Amino acid sequence: MNQAVNSPFRYAGGKFYARKLILEYIPQHFSYVEPFAGGASIFFAKDKVQKNWLNDIDEDLVNVYLFIRDYPEKLIDTLKNEVATKERHNFYKNVFIPNNPLEKATRWYYLNRTSYSGIMNMRNCYWGYGDKYSMRPENWGRNILRTSQKLQNVRLTQLDFEEVIKQVEDNSFLFIDPPYFNADQDKFYNHSFSKECHYRLSNVLKNSGNRFQFLLTYDNSPEIQELYSWAKLIHEKEWNYTINRTDDQKKTKDVQDDIKKEATVKKGSRYKGREIFITNFALVTEGYTQLSLNYEYI
Template identity: 70%
Template sequence: MNKPINSPFRYAGGKFYARSLILKHIPFHSYYVEPFAGGGSIFFAKEKVNKNWLNDIDVALINTYLIIRDTPDKLIQYLSGEKATKERHSYYKNDFKPQNKLEEAARWFYLNRTSYSGIMKPQNCYWGYGDKYSMRPENWPRNILRTSEKLQNVEITCFDFEKVISTVPDNTFLFIDPPYFNADQDKFYTHSFSIDDHYRLCSILKKHNDRIKFLLTYDNSTEVRDLYEWAIEIHDKEWNYTINRTDDQKKGQKKEDNFKGERYKGKEIFILNYDSNAELSQEPKQLVISF
C-alpha cells in the first residue's frame, strides 16, 4: 500500500496541517527516516520508498505501532464493541491494568483517539471526543488495517535520536520534527526534551551534515536560527489549523451543542541542509500529494 493516508493517531505538535508544505520541500530519496516519528503524519502522507524507518523514544507509542503493523486483527478484536464515552476513557486512564503488549496498545490507542488533542501525558490526558469531529469507534478497524498495510516492511524502533542519525546510511533523507525549543512541551509528551537535547540534536546533525539530507521543523525563534546558521536554507512557514474542544476544555459550551473549534495559525521554520530548488529540479519526480 503506497497511497497517502492520515496518521492513525491524534498527536500534539503533529504536522497534519502542514503536510502539503513539507512535501513540497522533500527531495528524491530511497531511504526515509523519522527520528521523532510521533504520529507520523508525513510518513503516512508521502510515498513509501525502498527503505523506511520510524523511530520514537516513547515506548508506549512504539509498542502500538508494532502491534498495528504485526497483529492488527488482534487489536481490532480487542477493541471490538468499545464505545467512546467519558466513563470508558476514565477507566482506561485510571483503572485498567494491561497484562501484555496487546492490552498496552489497546489502552494507548483508546486513550489517544478519545483524549483532547491526543495528549497522552497522564496529568493532561483529558476526555476530548466528539461525534462530529472525532473518528468513531466503528471506524477504528478500517483505520488500523490501512495503517498496518502502510507499515509493512517499515523498520520501527525505540532509540534515542542520536543513535538513529549516527547509524543511517549515506544519502538518507531524514524528516526531523523534535519538540519545540521554546515551548512547555512537558505538558504534552511523556518524555521530556531538554535544552541540552536540542543542542545535542544540532551537534549530531552538523557532524553528519555532509552525508545525509534533512528537513528539520522548529518553532520560529532566534535561538533556533542561531543554532542552525550553518544550514543551507531556513524557510518561514505558516498554516491554518483548528482545535476542537469539548465541555471539559471550554466552560459554558458542551459537545452536544456542536460548537466549532477555534482557528489558529501554525508558525514554524523549515531548516534544510540542501538546496531544495536544485534537488527538486534535478532528481526524478516522486508522488506529490495534494490535500
C-alpha cells in the same frame, strides 16, 4: 499499500495540517527516516520508498505501532466493542491496569483516539472526543488495517535520536520534528526533551549531515535561528487549521494556554501554525525561497 493515508493517531504537535507544505520540501530519496516519529503524519502522507524507518523514544507509542504493523487483527478484536464515552475514558486512564503488550496497546490506542489533542501524558490526558470531529470507534478497525498495510516492511525502533542519526544510511532523507524549543513539553509528552537535547541534535546534524539530506521543523525563535545558522536554508512557514474544542473543561488554564493558546479560541475558529523549516540542501525550484515565505494552506 503505497498511497497516502492518515496517521492512525492524534498527536500533540503533529504535522497533519502542514503536510502539503512539508511534502514540497522532500527531495527524491530511496531511504526515509523519522527520528521523532510521533504520529508520523508525513510518512503516512508520502509515498513509501525502498527503505523506511520510524523511531520514537516513547516505548508505549512504539508498542502500538508494532501491533498495528504485525498483529492488527488482535488490536482490532480488543477494540471492536468499544464506545467513546467519558466513563470508558476514565476507566482506561485511571482504573485499567494492562498486564501484557496487547493490553498496553489497547489502552494507549483508546486514550489517544478519545483524548484532547491526542495528549498521552496522563497528568494532562483529558476527555476530548466529539462525534462531529473525531473518528468514531466503528471506524477504528478500518483505520488500523489501512495503516498496517503501509507499515509493512517499515523498520520500527525505540532509540535515542542520536543513535538513529548516526546509523542512517548515506544518501538517506530525514524528516526531523523534535519537540519545540520554547515550550514546556513535559505537559504533553512522557519523555522530556531538555535544552541540552536541542543542542545535541544540532551538533549531530552539523557533524554528520554531509552524509544525508534533512528537513528539520522547529518553533521560530532567535535561539533556534542562531543554533542552526550553519544550515543551508531557514524558511519561515505558516498554515491554517481549525480548532474544534471537545476537551474536558476541567483542564487547568495553564495547560489550555500552552496548547496553542486554544483556551482563548472559540470552537471552529481558524488558527495559524507558525514554524521554521531548516534544511541542509538547496531546493530545486529557482527562487523558491521568496515564493515560500508566508505561503498558506487551509
